[in-house]
Amino acid sequence: MPTHYNRIAGQSVERLAALSDGVFAVAMTLLVLDLHAPAAEAIHSERDLLHALAPLAPRLLVFLMSFMTLGIFWVGQQVQLSHLARSTRDLTWTHLIFLVAVTLMPFSTALMAEFLGFRVALLLYWLNILLLGVLLFASWRCAIAASVLKPGLPPEVIGAVQRRIVVAQALYAVGALLCVFNTYWSLGFIVLVQINYVIAPRIGILSRL
Amino acid sequence: MPTHYNRIAGQSVERLAALSDGVFAVAMTLLVLDLHAPAAEAIHSERDLLHALAPLAPRLLVFLMSFMTLGIFWVGQQVQLSHLARSTRDLTWTHLIFLVAVTLMPFSTALMAEFLGFRVALLLYWLNILLLGVLLFASWRCAIAASVLKPGLPPEVIGAVQRRIVVAQALYAVGALLCVFNTYWSLGFIVLVQINYVIAPRIGILSRL
Amino acid sequence: MPTHYNRIAGQSVERLAALSDGVFAVAMTLLVLDLHAPAAEAIHSERDLLHALAPLAPRLLVFLMSFMTLGIFWVGQQVQLSHLARSTRDLTWTHLIFLVAVTLMPFSTALMAEFLGFRVALLLYWLNILLLGVLLFASWRCAIAASVLKPGLPPEVIGAVQRRIVVAQALYAVGALLCVFNTYWSLGFIVLVQINYVIAPRIGILSRL
Amino acid sequence: MPTHYNRIAGQSVERLAALSDGVFAVAMTLLVLDLHAPAAEAIHSERDLLHALAPLAPRLLVFLMSFMTLGIFWVGQQVQLSHLARSTRDLTWTHLIFLVAVTLMPFSTALMAEFLGFRVALLLYWLNILLLGVLLFASWRCAIAASVLKPGLPPEVIGAVQRRIVVAQALYAVGALLCVFNTYWSLGFIVLVQINYVIAPRIGILSRL
Numbered sequence: 001m002p003t004h005y006n007r008i009a010g011q012s013v014e015r016l017a018a019l020s021d022g023v024f025a026v027a028m029t030l031l032v033l034d035l036h037a038p039a040a041e042a043i044h045s046e047r048d049l050l051h052a053l054a055p056l057a058p059r060l061l062v063f064l065m066s067f068m069t070l071g072i073f074w075v076g077q078q079v080q081l082s083h084l085a086r087s088t089r090d091l092t093w094t095h096l097i098f099l100v101a102v103t104l105m106p107f108s109t110a111l112m113a114e115f116l117g118f119r120v121a122l123l124l125y126w127l128n129i130l131l132l133g134v135l136l137f138a139s140w141r142c143a144i145a146a147s148v149l150k151p152g153l154p155p156e157v158i159g160a161v162q163r164r165i166v167v168a169q170a171l172y173a174v175g176a177l178l179c180v181f182n183t184y185w186s187l188g189f190i191v192l193v194q195i196n197y198v199i200a201p202r203i204g205i206l207s208r209l
Numbered sequence: 210m211p212t213h214y215n216r217i218a219g220q221s222v223e224r225l226a227a228l229s230d231g232v233f234a235v236a237m238t239l240l241v242l243d244l245h246a247p248a249a250e251a252i253h254s255e256r257d258l259l260h261a262l263a264p265l266a267p268r269l270l271v272f273l274m275s276f277m278t279l280g281i282f283w284v285g286q287q288v289q290l291s292h293l294a295r296s297t298r299d300l301t302w303t304h305l306i307f308l309v310a311v312t313l314m315p316f317s318t319a320l321m322a323e324f325l326g327f328r329v330a331l332l333l334y335w336l337n338i339l340l341l342g343v344l345l346f347a348s349w350r351c352a353i354a355a356s357v358l359k360p361g362l363p364p365e366v367i368g369a370v371q372r373r374i375v376v377a378q379a380l381y382a383v384g385a386l387l388c389v390f391n392t393y394w395s396l397g398f399i400v401l402v403q404i405n406y407v408i409a410p411r412i413g414i415l416s417r418l
Numbered sequence: 419m420p421t422h423y424n425r426i427a428g429q430s431v432e433r434l435a436a437l438s439d440g441v442f443a444v445a446m447t448l449l450v451l452d453l454h455a456p457a458a459e460a461i462h463s464e465r466d467l468l469h470a471l472a473p474l475a476p477r478l479l480v481f482l483m484s485f486m487t488l489g490i491f492w493v494g495q496q497v498q499l500s501h502l503a504r505s506t507r508d509l510t511w512t513h514l515i516f517l518v519a520v521t522l523m524p525f526s527t528a529l530m531a532e533f534l535g536f537r538v539a540l541l542l543y544w545l546n547i548l549l550l551g552v553l554l555f556a557s558w559r560c561a562i563a564a565s566v567l568k569p570g571l572p573p574e575v576i577g578a579v580q581r582r583i584v585v586a587q588a589l590y591a592v593g594a595l596l597c598v599f600n601t602y603w604s605l606g607f608i609v610l611v612q613i614n615y616v617i618a619p620r621i622g623i624l625s626r627l
Numbered sequence: 628m629p630t631h632y633n634r635i636a637g638q639s640v641e642r643l644a645a646l647s648d649g650v651f652a653v654a655m656t657l658l659v660l661d662l663h664a665p666a667a668e669a670i671h672s673e674r675d676l677l678h679a680l681a682p683l684a685p686r687l688l689v690f691l692m693s694f695m696t697l698g699i700f701w702v703g704q705q706v707q708l709s710h711l712a713r714s715t716r717d718l719t720w721t722h723l724i725f726l727v728a729v730t731l732m733p734f735s736t737a738l739m740a741e742f743l744g745f746r747v748a749l750l751l752y753w754l755n756i757l758l759l760g761v762l763l764f765a766s767w768r769c770a771i772a773a774s775v776l777k778p779g780l781p782p783e784v785i786g787a788v789q790r791r792i793v794v795a796q797a798l799y800a801v802g803a804l805l806c807v808f809n810t811y812w813s814l815g816f817i818v819l820v821q822i823n824y825v826i827a828p829r830i831g832i833l834s835r836l
Binding site: 030 | 227231233234235237238239240241242244245246247249258259262280283284287288290291366369370372373407408409
């Protein structure tokens with residue numbers, strides 16, 4: 001029986017991490033491509049320039065929100081990869097599909113920034129976050145099923161990783177639901193959730209989310 | 210006799226892997242640059258936005274197809290590099306020319322997405338895949354000829370790597386040939402081949418391809 | 419009590435360095451995207467081409483200034499990371515927010531290049547540099563507070579890192595202040611400060627800055 | 628006396644290599660951004676599409692020439708870095724300025740592709756190659772002067788690296804000079820020089836260049 005290519009493919013955690021870091025780095029930097037300097041022709045004074053820059057403020061906020069999203073999921077993926085002894089073909093592909101969702105983020109962000117008040121834009125943005133969460137969850141389950149976690153990993157860690165993803169996605173879903181009132185409520189809620197994950201306050205219930 | 214520069218150049222597998230991960234990461238992320246948010250002027254309602262987004266669906270599919278292509282070849286190159294004890298100047302250049310084919314993928318993808326029904330676009334897209342396959346095959350032969358494979362590598366692995374490339378390229382060629390009927394038949398067939406490689410089903414003949 | 423995700427997240431200095439190198443590399447290369455080849459239609463002679471390229475000179479200078487800025491802060495971050503035994507969740511996020519400021523640099527640069535004579539553009543550019551400095555300082559303090567510096571690090575190094583950031587930011591602030599006269603004075607002063615840091619002359623006071 | 632920041636900055640060869648790989652990867656991939664799919668409006672048949680693609684052929688050739696240039700200099704920098712025991716602040720900055728020349732390559736390439744017959748475009752393109760060579764030479768001299776080469780490096784290697792850069796730059800200069808006749812002579816000559824370096828034929832004089 002011939003050696004199956006599938007048994008020797010996609011073993012390296014290091015190269016998966018390197019590719020992921022590259023994709024995250026490019027996606028994070030491309031987010032900003034949506035911020036354009038205003039055209040010089042219409043600008044004749046400092047005041048003109050300030051006025052021309054003002055409409056960029058909401059785009060900047062959406063950019064910051066997306067950067068936080070990517071940062072949160074980069075940290076999340078890093079936690080998983082740091083606990084892998086090796087990878088498998090299936091696990092590598094789960095992470096590659098996770099990277100698809102990462103590369104879609106600049107598009108979702110541009111759409112959200114252009115159509116701040118539109119539910120369609122918000123729901124597509126949330127779908128992107130959901131996709132990131134589902135695939136990160138799937139890659140963790142895949143790693144457990146393939147028994148490629150580093151030996152000696154405490155079972156609490158396995159649970160903590162899963163709980164974090166599920167709780168975060170529940171909160172993001174609540175945020176998305178708030179768009180029945182208004183997309184700005186949704187965006188505000190999602191940003192608060194993200195800030196909570198970024199600063200990780202050590203107070204009561206918030207630190208357990 | 211002077212030391213030839215060519216004997217000391219291009220030895221590092223690590224840096225070749227790092228450059229390759231970088232090129233793949235940028236190419237994967239640039240694929241999405243072809244997805245543009247619709248212009249805001251013409252959009253006055255949620256329905257308008259949905260209608261404006263609909264034409265992006267085929268582009269999204271072509272994007273996913275290209276991401277799968279790049280993922281498959283990234284895994285394929287990783288398998289080869291992970292078995293190298295060191296590199297040589299010639300081998301490094303074979304991989305660099307392989308990277309040329311990688312960087313061309315965003316262009317081929319944009320062309321395919323813009324001209325879905327055109328055989329010229331499909332054949333150029335297939336030519337890009339063929340180029341990736343030929344160069345990956347050449348780099349493996351080059352590694353064998355230069356005796357830089359890690360010692361103790363079972364001969365079956367050598368065969369498995371070659372067989373995989375040849376079978377895959379044969380299937381892609383069948384896909385390209387289907388354009389005598391219709392480019393959509395070609396695209397559908399190629400996507401099925403790729404999905405087979407991504408999910409690697411463990412059933413009968415499919416798992417041996 | 420469940421294991422907190424926050425205790426196991428963001429530990430890897432290697433991946434933080436890899437992501438940072440990626441973000442810096444993309445930002446440095448995107449700076450140049452602002453240099454466009456002139457449109458071919460209006461160019462009929464070598465002289466026409468030279469004339470069409472002349473307006474790119476100030477853009478090239480702003481590009482070089484921004485490349486120096488990014489280079490200086492890349493070296494600065496590298497010094498910090500090279501002294502870390504490990505990272506923490508908070509420290510990782512401080513560096514991620516530092517990377518936000520890095521990704522904003524291509525935008526600030528494009529704005530500065532387009533509006534060379536405008537104080538608004540200059541002050542936003544300086545704000546970007548200030549943000550880089552504040553976050554680099556914060557990440558160093560955070561590393562000290564979390565006791566994650568490599569053991570045996572001489573206390574003088576800790577002071578040298580802080581002193582460098584504070585002195586540099588003071589000089590940049592002086593440069594920004596010079597815009598009460600003229601933005602060109604500001605730009606000239608900032609470039610001189612940067613050249614001092616790049617070539618690091620070994621003469622008297624300059625070598626201590 | 629306080630510890631000088633300049634003595635502790637820029638020591639890591641690994642991070643310099645990682646940043647360089649990133650910059651090269653982005654620059655190599657951005658070269659292709661200049662290849663645009665033709666606009667769909669004017670294309671109504673396969674023949675139209677073929678005709679619309681034909682003008683891309685010279686751009687593709689210039690792209691390949693620039694990819695070869697970047698590949699040659701990436702290999703050249705890799706040879707140097709692989710022989711460094713550590714880096715210094717000055718050496719790091721020499722390489723950073725070398726990376727400036729790398730990031731300028733997509734612009735020079737776009738200019739050359741747009742103005743194939745213009746000497747101004749050719750000479751700027753050559754200036755970019757010259758800059759790459761001068762800085763690579765300077766970084767090698769800097770490494771020797773700082774005594775950071777790995778111990779035990781045979782002196783012939785030191786000479787081989789320098790000889791290669793000088794000979795290559797002499798050939799590129801001859802190529803540039805040929806533009807007194809015609810820029811196409813120059814481009815043809817430069818491409819031949821590059822192909823010689825890529826395939827490194829093992830015949831007589833060519834293998835010594």
